[in-house]
Amino acid sequence: MARSSTTSDVFNAVAEGRRRDILDTLIAGEKAVGTIVTDLALPQPQVSKHLRVLSEVGLVSSRAEGRRRLYRLEPTRLQPFQEWLAKYEQAWNERFDRMGDYLKELQEQGEQQ
Amino acid sequence: MARSSTTSDVFNAVAEGRRRDILDTLIAGEKAVGTIVTDLALPQPQVSKHLRVLSEVGLVSSRAEGRRRLYRLEPTRLQPFQEWLAKYEQAWNERFDRMGDYLKELQEQGEQQ
């Protein structure tokens, strides 16, 4: 069995570098597919396929404007990431706290001598 | 061509649910492989293989203690995530700002009537 479907998982959707590139370029604002294609210098079908995956996990939304299709970032869907990372910030901070304690110990030892 | 190697990319390493489970269980602190195996009820070889991937991207480190091997979280390696997400917080906030502006507009219109 391989990795679980990319369609249902925000983490998998973002794991692909090209998809992150697409999301990154959408930070600037709504863009048509063709604009993304030229900005990132990728083949159009690839961009459409990546947009499909991103769309299925809700990281982007689209609206039609004539024959163009404008895609927009949906940053609220990054919340699973935020939440997941938040759990680690604590461990991260404790790490620095311990380092601080250690430095303080060293300092106190130095003062005693 | 398939997905780019999971070994070299923190995003790919974390895309796998089981690996996130392992990281999660290591928040509590250093653990031996066997402890992870019983805690998560996973086959030992799978745990070892996932730990290898996590180790190769630096998300965990290990030290030998007798015949056991203790794995520890390296939360600083989550920095690429933090940084990547930070770019989107701006877009996120602007979104809420616009929503705030819109609500304010509605409110002002209501006051005029």
Added chain:
DNA sequence: TTGACATATTCCAATACAGGAATATATTGC
């Protein structure tokens, strides 16, 4: 309607991955 433009989908091939089972590599105690 026909042609041009914009985007999406389908088909194909190559590859990488997760999971399972079996096995290999320490390390300890007798």
Added chain:
DNA sequence: GCAATATATTCCTGTATTGGAATATGTCAA
């Protein structure tokens, strides 16, 4: 050295996924 414990690696299989090329769908303009 030998058994037992702890962990890592290898081999295998099924499957998901990406990229490429070709094609389909949709939309506008003349």
